[in-house]
Amino acid sequence: MLFRLSPDNELLPTLTYSPGLSRIIDLPCHPRTINPSFPYNKKLQSALQGKKLLLEETTFSLEEIQTHYRNGYCTYQPAIIKNHKQIMCVRCGNDQLKLFASFYCARCRRKCTYCRNCVMMGRLSECTPLLSWTGPDAPIPAVCRLDWQGTLSSGQQHASEKIVTAVEQSMEMLVWAVCGAGKTELLFKGIERALQLKKRVCIATPRTDVVLELAPRLQQVFPDINVIALYGGSEDKLTYSPLLISTTHQLYRYEKAFDLVILDEMDAFPYSVDKTLQYAVRKARKQNSSMVYLTATPNKSWQRKCQDNKIDYVTIPARFHQHPLPVPHFVWCGNWEKKLRREKLPFTLLTWLKERLITDRQVLLFLPKIAYLQKVMSILKKLDSNIESVYAADPMRLEKVKRMRNKEIKLLITTTILERGVTFPNIDVAVLGAEDAVFTASALIQIAGRAGRSVKNPFGDVAFFHYGKTKSMVEAKQQITNSNKEAAKKGMLLPCMGGDK
Ligand SMILES: [Zn+2]
Ligand SMILES: [Zn+2]
Numbered sequence: 431m432l433f434r435l436s437p438d439n440e441l442l443p444t445l446t447y448s449p450g451l452s453r454i455i456d457l458p459c460h461p462r463t464i465n466p467s468f469p470y471n472k473k474l475q476s477a478l479q480g481k482k483l484l485l486e487e488t489t490f491s492l493e494e495i496q497t498h499y500r501n502g503y504c505t506y507q508p509a510i511i512k513n514h515k516q517i518m519c520v521r522c523g524n525d526q527l528k529l530f531a532s533f534y535c536a537r538c539r540r541k542c543t544y545c546r547n548c549v550m551m552g553r554l555s556e557c558t559p560l561l562s563w564t565g566p567d568a569p570i571p572a573v574c575r576l577d578w579q580g581t582l583s584s585g586q587q588h589a590s591e592k593i594v595t596a597v598e599q600s601m602e603m604l605v606w607a608v609c610g611a612g613k614t615e616l617l618f619k620g621i622e623r624a625l626q627l628k629k630r631v632c633i634a635t636p637r638t639d640v641v642l643e644l645a646p647r648l649q650q651v652f653p654d655i656n657v658i659a660l661y662g663g664s665e666d667k668l669t670y671s672p673l674l675i676s677t678t679h680q681l682y683r684y685e686k687a688f689d690l691v692i693l694d695e696m697d698a699f700p701y702s703v704d705k706t707l708q709y710a711v712r713k714a715r716k717q718n719s720s721m722v723y724l725t726a727t728p729n730k731s732w733q734r735k736c737q738d739n740k741i742d743y744v745t746i747p748a749r750f751h752q753h754p755l756p757v758p759h760f761v762w763c764g765n766w767e768k769k770l771r772r773e774k775l776p777f778t779l780l781t782w783l784k785e786r787l788i789t790d791r792q793v794l795l796f797l798p799k800i801a802y803l804q805k806v807m808s809i810l811k812k813l814d815s816n817i818e819s820v821y822a823a824d825p826m827r828l829e830k831v832k833r834m835r836n837k838e839i840k841l842l843i844t845t846t847i848l849e850r851g852v853t854f855p856n857i858d859v860a861v862l863g864a865e866d867a868v869f870t871a872s873a874l875i876q877i878a879g880r881a882g883r884s885v886k887n888p889f890g891d892v893a894f895f896h897y898g899k900t901k902s903m904v905e906a907k908q909q910i911t912n913s914n915k916e917a918a919k920k921g922m923l924l925p926c927m928g929g930d931k
Pocket of ligand 2: 519520523524548549554
């Protein structure tokens with residue numbers, strides 16, 4: 431889109447080039463004063479409120495948007511900000527020179543710089559305006575009843591109450607809950623309170639799988655509102671809802687939208703390493719808002735923040751079924767990569783696997799690299815034909831996970847892709863090459879956390895086969911043992927499990 435300025439500094443947009451037009455980055459952008467009697471379009475309000483969008487991301491005509499702009503209900507802003515030698519993308523916060531590029535632009539007819547970091551969401555260049563809503567907020571439905579009759583464990587209950595307080599007082603807090611603590615249920619009351627207070631809520635997570643799993647559960651317990659799931663391929667992008675479940679990527683499009691942001695799995699890739707995703711989450715919050723971080727494995731710097739009381743936090747050291755977490759044991763297995771080159775697996779691992787293949791237990795076997803999947807599978811297929819492998823880009827991934835859940839697969843060989851988010855009721859877990867750098871302490875804790883998750887089968891064996899113990903392995907085991915001790919001390923375990931005597 432290109433612009434001309436009217437005599438009273440009003441931006442006049444056009445979609446076709448003619449000489450004398452300017453790029454948005456070169457023009458002063460003043461919001462117009464609101465005309466209270468203007469009959470604004472509620473659909474446009476729903477689509478734009480709390481967001482910054484490209485014109486092509488909306489379904490409205492330029493004429494309609496321009497009328498709203500004239501009456502003070504929306505505004506145009508440059509997407510790229512340049513001054514002296516600095517440059518920044520307004521949508522993703524990228525300010526690294528190397529993540530910008532230039533091209534000869536057909537629209538503004540000269541060299542135009544664009545952001546490479548968020549280009550997958552539509553290209554933002556110097557002549558691209560971002561649209562945002564400057565009119566009143568859409569009202570939150572009067573009735574947002576929580577329809578849930580379950581009960582919370584004492585740990586969940588405590589965290590749930592703390593979250594309600596954080597919502598009421600617009601505070602930040604961290605919930606450090608072990609794998610299998612039941613973190614979805616402990617959010618319900620806080621979300622209900624926020625909606626009662628007419629606050630808009632977003633649950634953000636780095637992983638699409640989590641969005642797909644959470645959205646139907648929340649829709650079920652909040653039947654009066656339309657819960658929206660946002661991820662790469664979702665179709666709900668323009669609908670307004672007081673409760674959104676979104677990947678952190680999708681929050682690039684939001685600004686000052688939410689009164690409560692709940693960030694699940696903040697230690698998961700890519701959020702944990704991508705500063706622009708962290709910027710997106712910050713940007714999506716309203717100035718005076720609450721933030722709840724949710725994790726089973728906070729990194730060192732967050733652990734320190736907790737210890738130094740720099741953030742309010744609550745721990746849930748026990749699982750909802752009140753059995754302790756399975757503690758991993760380490761098994762030295764020699765130079766397994768060398769063995770693998772000779773089409774062999776370490777004897778210790780083979781013995782461990784054979785013991786399980788003759789029972790009705792299923793097994794998850796984690797490998798550090800995709801390259802090994804095929805080889806390990808062909809060796810193991812000789813023991814049992816009911817074996818599959820799965821990796822991130824595997825087109826059959828969802829189907830294989832489903833078959834594993836249905837117990838149609840005996841042994842599933844996987845990369846770290848299944849370290850989180852999957853629950854199989856009755857499994858043992860092994861890692862081959864636990865010394866590899868991909869297995870960070872938090873990855874190993876998550877992997878161990880796959881075992882013993884159901885009430886019926888709260889136990890499971892977790893074995894780390896390695897060629898040299900690493901710090902991460904020791905730290906993972908230490909953290910799991912500590913959680914069990916804390917749970918026992920707080921009386922959160924069943925009496926026979928070392929809890930209350
Ligand atoms: Zn351009
Ligand atoms: Zn960008």
